Amino acid sequence: xxxxxxxxxxxxxxxLHILLSLAADDLHGYxxxxxxxxQSEGQYKLGPGTLYDNLQRLIRQQWVEELGRRSGDDDPRRxxxxxxxxxxxxxxxxxxxxxxxxREARLRLQMAKPQIPKPRRA
Amino acid sequence: MLRSLYRCLLRLxxxxxxxxxxxxxxxxxxxxxxxxxxxxxxxxxxxxxxxQWGLRPEFWDGISPAPTPQTACDGIPSFATIDPFRPRTTxxxxxxxxxxxxxxxxxxxxxxxxxxxxxxxxxxxxxxxPPVIEASAAPPAxxxxxxxxxxxxxxxxxxxxxxxxxxxxxxxxxxSPPPASTVPQSETTGATPAPRGLAVYALAQAVPAAVATKxxxxxxxxxxxxxxxxxxxxxxxxxxxxAGTMPPAPVEDVKIDAAERRRVVDGAIANLEKxxxxxxxxxxxxxxxxxxxxxxxxxxxxxxxAFADLLTSQMRNVSHDRYVMMVYDSTKKPxxxxxxxxxxxxxxxxxxxxxxxxxxKIQILPHNIGYLKFNSFPDTAICxxxxxxxxxxxxxxxxxxxxxxxxxxxxxxxxxxxxxxxxDHPTHLNDFYNRGENSTEESWTLPPVSxxxxxxxxxxxxxxxxxxxxxxSFSYDLKMLKRATLVGETTSGRGHMGMGHRIDxxxxxxxxxxRVVNPISKTNWEGTGVEPDVKVKAGDALATAERxxxxxxxxx
Numbered sequence: 001x002x003x004x005x006x007x008x009x010x011x012x013x014x015x016l017h018i019l020l021s022l023a024a025d026d027l028h029g030y031x032x033x034x035x036x037x038x039q040s041e042g043q044y045k046l047g048p049g050t051l052y053d054n055l056q057r058l059i060r061q062q063w064v065e066e067l068g069r070r071s072g073d074d075d076p077r078r079x080x081x082x083x084x085x086x087x088x089x090x091x092x093x094x095x096x097x098x099x100x101x102x103r104e105a106r107l108r109l110q111m112a113k114p115q116i117p118k119p120r121r122a
Numbered sequence: 123m124l125r126s127l128y129r130c131l132l133r134l135x136x137x138x139x140x141x142x143x144x145x146x147x148x149x150x151x152x153x154x155x156x157x158x159x160x161x162x163x164x165x166x167x168x169x170x171x172x173x174q175w176g177l178r179p180e181f182w183d184g185i186s187p188a189p190t191p192q193t194a195c196d197g198i199p200s201f202a203t204i205d206p207f208r209p210r211t212t213x214x215x216x217x218x219x220x221x222x223x224x225x226x227x228x229x230x231x232x233x234x235x236x237x238x239x240x241x242x243x244x245x246x247x248x249x250x251x252p253p254v255i256e257a258s259a260a261p262p263a264x265x266x267x268x269x270x271x272x273x274x275x276x277x278x279x280x281x282x283x284x285x286x287x288x289x290x291x292x293x294x295x296x297x298s299p300p301p302a303s304t305v306p307q308s309e310t311t312g313a314t315p316a317p318r319g320l321a322v323y324a325l326a327q328a329v330p331a332a333v334a335t336k337x338x339x340x341x342x343x344x345x346x347x348x349x350x351x352x353x354x355x356x357x358x359x360x361x362x363x364x365a366g367t368m369p370p371a372p373v374e375d376v377k378i379d380a381a382e383r384r385r386v387v388d389g390a391i392a393n394l395e396k397x398x399x400x401x402x403x404x405x406x407x408x409x410x411x412x413x414x415x416x417x418x419x420x421x422x423x424x425x426x427x428a429f430a431d432l433l434t435s436q437m438r439n440v441s442h443d444r445y446v447m448m449v450y451d452s453t454k455k456p457x458x459x460x461x462x463x464x465x466x467x468x469x470x471x472x473x474x475x476x477x478x479x480x481x482x483k484i485q486i487l488p489h490n491i492g493y494l495k496f497n498s499f500p501d502t503a504i505c506x507x508x509x510x511x512x513x514x515x516x517x518x519x520x521x522x523x524x525x526x527x528x529x530x531x532x533x534x535x536x537x538x539x540x541x542x543x544x545x546d547h548p549t550h551l552n553d554f555y556n557r558g559e560n561s562t563e564e565s566w567t568l569p570p571v572s573x574x575x576x577x578x579x580x581x582x583x584x585x586x587x588x589x590x591x592x593x594x595s596f597s598y599d600l601k602m603l604k605r606a607t608l609v610g611e612t613t614s615g616r617g618h619m620g621m622g623h624r625i626d627x628x629x630x631x632x633x634x635x636x637r638v639v640n641p642i643s644k645t646n647w648e649g650t651g652v653e654p655d656v657k658v659k660a661g662d663a664l665a666t667a668e669r670x671x672x673x674x675x676x677x678x
Contacts, residue, residue, distance in 0.1 A: 052143040
């Protein structure tokens with residue numbers, strides 16, 4: 001599964017945040033938006049248009065599945081979404097990729113020395 | 123307010139998306155606190171709307187699972203679905219706009235360019251259906267419209283105008299029609315000798331260079347049979363029914379022997395000498411036919427059609443007249459074809475009236491320019507009221523354009539009737555010299571129509587290389603009288619009128635026997651055609667004439 005999942009990488013920020021928000025629990029759309037805002041500490045705000053545009057694509061790709069409405073919810077219009085195992089695999093692969101990127105970035109930044117600009121010829 | 127706006131936005135989304143996520147998005151909107159957030163959501167909705175319609179055509183109808191290659195039990199992959207590919211909407215819209223723009227530009231360039239690379243005639247758009255003109259539709263300005271024929275009656279010079287193509291000489295001798303010397307109306311009705319024959323004859327004339335064909339002979343209008351036959355000495359065969367009115371005569375296997383050839387040549391010579399417009403040319407043709415026959419040049423022609431073609435080419439080689447023609451018909455031609463039945467006349471009349479007498483377009487163009495396109499000069503006895511009504515419709519115009527580009531001619535009485543509207547006094551248009559009778563008939567416009575306002579208005583005539591016969595006469599007469607500006611192409615060049623003379627059961631000779639003589643130029647346009655004043659391609663003639671007319675009106 002992971003081999004297939006890597007072919008979809010890298011993920012767009014919206015996709016990554018949506019998958020990430022669904023990783024812990026099943027959420028409805030508004031919940032996803034709130035979770036994304038929380039995860040990014042308010043730096044990344046997802047509008048409903050972008051959210052549902054991504055969701056319809058993720059459902060089609062079968063990374064996310066729709067669970068339908070839940071009884072007893074505050075708003076009966078809400079539908080819940082869940083990460084599929086394949087979606088989870090993709091998220092895991094992206095996390096691994098990002099970890100590599102972060103590791104590499106840290107390494108490079110530690111090794112980096114201040115550069116002295118070469119004198120230019122007139 | 124903002125909520126309903128947002129709701130509208132959601133409703134405008136593609137149905138698949140709207141059904142699936144519309145409620146949820148509205149629910150999120152409902153939880154938004156403050157106007158600022160609501161406005162931001164509205165903006166988000168707008169972007170979403172554009173995105174869904176513009177970039178997500180695959181989701182318009184709903185979310186279907188992505189096609190995945192499925193593996194069958196035996197390990198052979200099977201491909202079960204076809205990817206529902208649709209071009210992007212933006213691409214479709216761009217393509218539509220671009221192709222429309224290119225099409226419009228091309229049409230515009232063809233229509234208005236002065237560089238005539240493509241000679242494509244783009245007809246003007248007609249926004250109204252061809253008007254059906256009833257007698258009652260004529261405005262009160264023309265109270266005497268129905269009296270058109272009676273005006274003709276009163277004019278002595280016009281006492282026998284006759285149809286342009288069927289000379290009155292023939293009509294006078296035709297066995298059954300009413301006497302030609304009575305009134306023009308009854309004369310022309312009688313001369314409809316052939317509603318059908320006339321129409322087909324016009325067709326035959328429209329292809330002047332065509333060689334004799336077997337069927338052509340049937341189409342010639344009733345000639346002065348008895349007379350020509352007496353002259354040629356041919357013995358009339360037994361009567362056979364007229365091909366048009368009764369079942370076709372049986373085809374006879376005619377053997378062309380020396381005697382038959384001599385008889386046909388003698389008949390041709392007699393008819394040429396008697397009827398052909400130029401006696402000296404007729405004489406030279408006769409000598410040539412005689413010489414060829416004597417030399418045995420005709421012996422090679424064993425069948426009738428070939429013999430007719432041979433004689434035609436012999437006559438044309440001398441005369442250079444493409445309208446002189448020997449015609450062979452394998453079916454027997456009756457000596458005296460029966461006159462048209464009343465049903466045929468009625469059918470012809472009905473056809474003409476149904477087609478608005480070929481008055482195809484009667485319009486007022488920009489700058490109040492009247493435009494009349496008519497595709498024949500029908501008999502005034504039938505179409506006089508239609509013509510008067512057409513002219514009445516254009517009576518308030520400041521200039522008038524007659525479009526004769528598709529006009530193959532017709533009756534001289536209609537030429538005179540339409541020309542009447544351009545003059546405030548009776549005007550001499552033409553003389554018709556009949557060689558067979560050695561007589562000349564004058565054609566004049568009718569007395570001015572009361573209430574007519576076109577007599578002093580600029581007039582233009584559009585011509586093409588298809589403008590023929592009476593249509594050429596109309597153009598030529600107005601040009602000679604300096605009453606109209608001709609715009610278009612040089613016309614066909616048919617200034618003589620011919621008719622068929624029966625030689626025997628199978629051979630008929632068509633001899634141009636009536637010559638139009640213009641009183642001003644003392645000649646006509648036979649062979650040369652009528653030169654336009656402004657020479658442009660026929661397809662550009664209307665636009666050019668419109669420009670000229672507008673310029674002329676601006677001067678005033």
